[in-house]
Amino acid sequence: MWNHLKALIVKELLAVLKDKKSRLVLIAPPLIQLMVFGYAATFDMNHIRYAVFNEDHGAASRELLAHFEHSDTFECVAQLDGDAQIAPVIDNKEALLLLRIPSDFSRNLALGQTANLQANVDGRNSNSAMLVLNYVQSMVSSFNTDWMQDHGESPLPAHLVVRSWYNPNLVSRWFIVPGIVGLLTLLVTLLITALSVAREREAGTFDQLLVTPLRPFEILLGKALPAVIIGLLEATASILIIVFWFKIPLLGSLLALYLGLFLFLLSSIGVRLMISSLAVTQQQGLLGAFLFFVPAIILSGFSTPIANMPEILQALTLLNPLRYFIVILRGVFLEGATVSLLWSQYWPMALIGLFCLFTAGTLFRRRMV
Amino acid sequence: MRFLRNPDPAQQAARMRLRGMIRKEARQIVRDPSSIAIAFVLPILLLLLFGYGISLDAKHVPLGIVIESSSPEAAAFAGSFEQSEYLSPHRFGTIQEAEQALITHEVDGIVWLRNDFEEKLLSGANAPIGVIINGVDANTAHIIEGYVKGAWLSWLQQRAAEQAGELNLPVQLQQRVWFNAELRSQNFLVPGLIAVIMTLIGALLTAMVIAREWERGTMEALLVTPVTAKEILLGKLLPYFVLGIGGLALSVGMAVWLFGVPLHGSLPVLFISSSLFLIASLGMGLTISTVARNQFVAGQIAIIVSFLPAFMLSGFIFDINSMPPAVQVVTYLLPARYYVSILQTVFLxxxxxxxxxxxxxxxxxxxxxxxxxxxxxxxxRLE
Structure with a gap:
């Protein structure tokens, strides 16, 4: 049995790696994508481009604007001096934010009345718009606190002291980048297994495999193990890049991480082989690969939280191995999670993996009859 | 006019050859239904999944509330959280219990009023209110922070009103969001999704078609016919263009009628810019196909260059302006980047x-x- 398996694994590895193009496709792009996406994937705003329309010429408005000018987060791109200029600046995406200070701003402040600051935001990207408004609100709050202190007014009765755990500066890259390991591991295993059965079937070599003394289960393992091996290697490379290049803390145990990785490989390859054994042509195999890959990413909580989804989709995410692996990745990297805290993530992946491999094996057997 | 009546025989032959190529390709599409599935089933499925699955609007965020000594002031403050539809408060007796709940992800944040809250509040000493947020998901953490601030501000205002005064803030922010007043994330995500989906469809439809001819040896057969290279390409492009436009119309219809995304721009503008994008992405698929020469590698390249880059780098979800300059340069190489920008603008x-x-x-x-x-x-290859 072991000899059979060894021969088959060597054959599968050769089939994947012997072609130079295919080898290149398998190794370079995932790692390049990790680098590029690692930098691209951020919800944090910096250099928010804003325009100013100041109808007030008092000292107070200049003081408020100075707060914005001295902030690294904001970048002034235009000073407007007419109503007509407002719409084009936002329409043409020259500025994301327009601050408008009405003419009675300084006067109101001097009289001890509330002065208004108008913030107009481009809502085409609603998430950015919300973040920009949050930033403007905190600028205004700090201006208010300073002003009250300088002018001897009594402070507000209560204030918030906000602290965040695990990610003190709320860097969204810390949240996204560990998830990319899951994404790319899925991509690699997909590339290896997606077309492997369909290709053999189209070339007619699958029938030849079936008449060898190999049992269906062995054929299955022969298809699965090379993907596991390559997946483990590439994931390890990605984890090293994340820790040493992106400097994202790895607080939890490696055992917890690799147990998760192994179960994830097992389950995702299981799903892939199941789909692959159903496809007759390579185009169908490719379509099947996408039909698994794309929803798996959307329903994993990688880019947007699962809690925001409608309940039906939340239930659907329970079938997605990537969902569990992403929780494990974030838990181990940022929260220092251990094996015992993550049991609830391990067993569903093991279950999905065994079920799919069993089904794929049955499908193989049925083809023989 | 003479030209029309007596067409140049060479041109006539060319037109006939092209028609033949298109007919052959169309039959191939009809016989392997997976192409039709790519053009029509894929967009429906993906739009449903994406449209409902991707949302940045956090609602009913579980929030732990710890009040160490109960008092009317503290109760009024806790009450301001009950009113928010964005937060769903849970009470905890001690901060230790609440922190345990934060570790096990039962709550995403904690608001903590200490023993001396009332005393400090009444003495005018600017009482601190502790807020602890699980920062792993930084974006959601920002949003939760915003919600808590909103609840805090409305409590301050209510309190000032009860004490027969007005909350006298020096500067008050009046905010106005253009194009998407209620900040619905679907309005911005669904148009971008159309770009991601069209990228997928374009690449998937054509990535395999020329590689397939080479692999099966039918390309040689084609090459010995009088069909020119241009005609082969056009013959491959046109049928899939028609399929792609069908998929696009379906997506736009779903965006407007199912997801309620407003379409402020005009349909002809949408159609023309979408055609340009579709030709570009079908062209990309054809290029992959001619470069790879076998379906396996063509399929692998299509998977790598289509979905993930369009998903991550097109500005569909991650704002391009927030990326480092080097990565911004990379985004210029993606057709999807331009199309996302067009779609978000035309729709909103x-x-x-x-x-x-x-x-x-x-x-x-x-x-x-x-x-x-x-x-x-x-x-x-023809030489």
Missing amino acids: AGNVWKVIGLNSLALIVFCAFFLGIARRRMSK
Whole structure:
């Protein structure tokens, strides 16, 4: 049995790696994508481009604007001096934010009345718009606190002291980048297994495999193990890049991480082989690969939280191995999670993996009859 | 007129050959239903999944509330959280219990009023209110922080009103969000999704078709016919273009009627810019196909260059302006980047000519580039 398996694994590895193009496709792009996406994937705003329309010429408005000018987060791109200029600046995406200070701003402040600051935001990207408004609100709050202190007014009765755990500066890259390991591991295993059965079937070599003394289960393992091996290697490379290049803390145990990785490989390859054994042509195999890959990413909580989804989709995410692996990745990297805290993530992946491999094996057997 | 009545025989033959190629390709599409599935089933499935699955609007965020000594002031403060539809408060007796709940992800944040809250509040000593948030998901953490601040501000205002005064803040922010007043994330995500889905469809439809001919040996058969390289390419392009436009119409219809995304721009503008994008991405598929020469590698390349880059780098979800300059340069190489910008503008802002014109120009460059490369690779093989 072991000899059979060894021969088959060597054959599968050769089939994947012997072609130079295919080898290149398998190794370079995932790692390049990790680098590029690692930098691209951020919800944090910096250099928010804003325009100013100041109808007030008092000292107070200049003081408020100075707060914005001295902030690294904001970048002034235009000073407007007419109503007509407002719409084009936002329409043409020259500025994301327009601050408008009405003419009675300084006067109101001097009289001890509330002065208004108008913030107009481009809502085409609603998430950015919300973040920009949050930033403007905190600028205004700090201006208010300073002003009250300088002018001897009594402070507000209560204030918030906000602290965040695990990610003190709320860097969204810390949240996204560990998830990319899951994404790319899925991509690699997909590339290896997606077309492997369909290709053999189209070339007619699958029938030849079936008449060898190999049992269906062995054929299955022969298809699965090379993907596991390559997946483990590439994931390890990605984890090293994340820790040493992106400097994202790895607080939890490696055992917890690799147990998760192994179960994830097992389950995702299981799903892939199941789909692959159903496809007759390579185009169908490719379509099947996408039909698994794309929803798996959307329903994993990688880019947007699962809690925001409608309940039906939340239930659907329970079938997605990537969902569990992403929780494990974030838990181990940022929260220092251990094996015992993550049991609830391990067993569903093991279950999905065994079920799919069993089904794929049955499908193989049925083809023989 | 004479030209029409007596067409040049060479041109007539060319037209006939092209028609033949198109007919052959159309039959191939009909016989392997997976192409039709790609064009029509894929967009429906993906739009449903994406449209409902991707949302950045956090609602009913579980929030732990710890009040160490109960008092009317503290109760009023806790009450301000009950009113928010965005937060669902849970009470905890001690901060230790609440922190345990934060560790096990039962709550995403904690608001903590200490023993001396009432005393400090009444003495005017600017009482601190502790807020602890699980920062792993930084974006959601920002949003939760915003909600808590909102609840805090409304409590301050209510309190000032009860004490027969007004909350006298020096500067008050009046905010106005253009194009998407209620900040619905679907309004911004669904148009971008159309770009991601069209990228997928374009690449998937054509990535395999020329590689398949080479692999099966039918390309040689084609090459010995009088059909020119240009005609082979056009014959491959046109049927899939029609399929792609069908998929696009379906997506736009779903965006408007199912997801309720407003369409402020005009349909012809949408159609023309989408055609440009579709030709560019079909051209990319053809290029992959001519470069790879076998279906396996073509399929692998299509998976790598289509979905993930369009998902991560097109500005569909991650704002391009927030990326480091080097990565921003990379995004210029993606047709999807320009199309996302066009779609978000046409849907939400209307026909803003400057945005649409510049981005369409970029798409034209991509069309020319990919078709040019595919054409060159084809004619080399003909020699």
